[in-house]
Amino acid sequence: QSALTQPASVSGSPGQSITISCTGTSSDVGSYNLVSWYQQHPGKAPQLIIYEGAKRPSGVSSRFSGSKSGNTASLTISGLQPGDEGDYYCCSYVTGSTYVFGSGTTLTVL
Amino acid sequence: QVQLVQSGAEVMQPGASVKVSCKASGYTFTNSAIHWVRQAPGQRLEWMGWINTNLGTTKFSPKFQGRVTITRDTSATTAYMELSSLTSEDTAIYYCAKLGGTYFHYWGQGTPVTVSS
Numbered sequence: 545q546s547a548l549t550q551p552a553s554v555s556g557s558p559g560q561s562i563t564i565s566c567t568g569t570s571s572d573v574g575s576y577n578l579v580s581w582y583q584q585h586p587g588k589a590p591q592l593i594i595y596e597g598a599k600r601p602s603g604v605s606s607r608f609s610g611s612k613s614g615n616t617a618s619l620t621i622s623g624l625q626p627g628d629e630g631d632y633y634c635c636s637y638v639t640g641s642t643y644v645f646g647s648g649t650t651l652t653v654l
Numbered sequence: 655q656v657q658l659v660q661s662g663a664e665v666m667q668p669g670a671s672v673k674v675s676c677k678a679s680g681y682t683f684t685n686s687a688i689h690w691v692r693q694a695p696g697q698r699l700e701w702m703g704w705i706n707t708n709l710g711t712t713k714f715s716p717k718f719q720g721r722v723t724i725t726r727d728t729s730a731t732t733a734y735m736e737l738s739s740l741t742s743e744d745t746a747i748y749y750c751a752k753l754g755g756t757y758f759h760y761w762g763q764g765t766p767v768t769v770s771s
Contacts, residue, residue: 547698582699633699637756642701648699
C-alpha cells in the first residue's frame with residue numbers, strides 16, 4: 545500500500561493561487577470520489593479541510609477547493625494568506641476498507 | 655462538542671509493547687469508527703488501522719498486520735491501540751481519529767511514543 549504521490553513543496557505569494565496534486569491508482573483515487581485533504585501546522589494535529597473530493601466542512605474557508613481527474617486529485621488554495629503555511633496531506637479510501645495518505649506537501653507563502 | 659482525548663507520552667524499550675488510549679465524548683461512541691494514524695518525526699501521516707466501535711471488528715494496514723491490536727471499551731467510550739515488538743522506527747506521534755463518512759473529521763491531540771534503550 546504505497547503512499548499517494550504529492551509534490552514535496554509548493555510556494556506562492558500572498559493573494560496568489562496554488563494547486564497541490566495527489567496521484568494514486570485505480571484502486572484508490574481513481575475508483576472513488578473519496579479523497580480528503582488535511583492541513584497540519586507544526587506541532588498540531590491534522591485538520592480536515594476537504595472531504596469527498598470537493599466538499600468543505602463547516603468553518604473552512606471557501607478559498608480551499610478540491611477536484612479530481614482520473615487517478616489524480618487536486619487541492620487549490622486561492623487568495624493565499626500567511627496562515628495557510630503548513631503541511632498538506634491527501635487521503636483516499638482504498639478498496640478493502642483501508643485508507644492511504646499522501647506523501648505530504650509543504651506550502652510556503654513567500 | 656466532539657472530543658478525543660488521548661493518553662500521555664510514553665518512553666519504551668525496544669522489543670516492548672505500548673498501549674495508547676483514546677477517550678471519546680460529545681457523540682454516540684458506537685456510531686462512528688475510530689482510526690489510528692501515526693507520524694514519525696519529520697515524516698508523513700501513516701494510516702494504521704481502524705475499529706468498528708459497535709461490532710468490535712478491526713482492519714489493519716498490511717504494514718502493521720500482526721503487530722497492532724485495536725480494541726474498545728464501549729462502557730468507557732474509549733478505544734485502545736497496542737503496538738508490539740517496538741523498534742526505534744516506531745518512534746512517532748500516534749493519533750486517533752473519528753471517522754465521519756469516509757474522512758477523519760475529528761482528531762485526538764496525539765500521543766508521542768519514543769522507543770529508546
